[in-house]
Amino acid sequence: MKLTILGSGDAFSSGGRLPSCYALESGDERILIDCGPAILTALKKQGLSGNLYSHIVLSHLHGDHFAGLPFFLIDAMFPAMRTEPLTLVGPPGLELRLRLAFELFYPRLISVKRKFELRFFEIDKEAPVDIAGFSVTAYEVDHFSGSPSYALRFENGEKIFAFSGDSGWTDNLIRAGRGADLYLMECYQYDLDLPMHLTYKRIECESSAIGAKKIMLTHMADEMLAKRNLVDANRFLIADDGMIVHI
Ligand SMILES: [Zn+2]
Ligand SMILES: [Zn+2]
Numbered sequence: 001m002k003l004t005i006l007g008s009g010d011a012f013s014s015g016g017r018l019p020s021c022y023a024l025e026s027g028d029e030r031i032l033i034d035c036g037p038a039i040l041t042a043l044k045k046q047g048l049s050g051n052l053y054s055h056i057v058l059s060h061l062h063g064d065h066f067a068g069l070p071f072f073l074i075d076a077m078f079p080a081m082r083t084e085p086l087t088l089v090g091p092p093g094l095e096l097r098l099r100l101a102f103e104l105f106y107p108r109l110i111s112v113k114r115k116f117e118l119r120f121f122e123i124d125k126e127a128p129v130d131i132a133g134f135s136v137t138a139y140e141v142d143h144f145s146g147s148p149s150y151a152l153r154f155e156n157g158e159k160i161f162a163f164s165g166d167s168g169w170t171d172n173l174i175r176a177g178r179g180a181d182l183y184l185m186e187c188y189q190y191d192l193d194l195p196m197h198l199t200y201k202r203i204e205c206e207s208s209a210i211g212a213k214k215i216m217l218t219h220m221a222d223e224m225l226a227k228r229n230l231v232d233a234n235r236f237l238i239a240d241d242g243m244i245v246h247i
Pocket of ligand 1: 010166219
């Protein structure tokens, strides 16, 4: 598997980082995970086209994780001239929320005839599904977004990649990332406990229970970024926009 960090930022683009977006590849299969509002900037900065990706899998329906979809779609409809089907994968409520957002941003474009098929696949928690060669399992986490919020586990038969999405601490974060080769975890604060988000101190404390081979920290606020030199570099990686990780 190969992971490209397209956007490692939080909702505020702390540190100038682009909001949440990652690309995951296995063999010829390529998917996006999350689709933050700067998705087109994130892709084009890396010289990538949205047409490379068959699926976009969303952890949850907060703007910093899914508001890029209308932009991704208009790019696919016009300059990128997409012809291959695109499947949007995410929590129940995804299709309605996307249709509402698209209509607000670009009225009537959702019903304009497209040269590609747009599919929706709303996944239930703890029911593994096959997506572009990955077995994907969603675990519900503690993060209000108007729909269930998920941590996601991707397996390709050889390696395991997991992504926490956004969440306050819940033992489901252990289940999602248990034994993963790489676990990408939101690390919003260093030690300031807030509802709905994680701290470095909590991740450090739970890391042996998770048992992931590597944990990579992402979605960091200014306070966490200012303390990144306190992170134990032997145990944790820190995501940066543009970084590529071979899993
Ligand atoms: Zn977020
Ligand atoms: Zn969120």
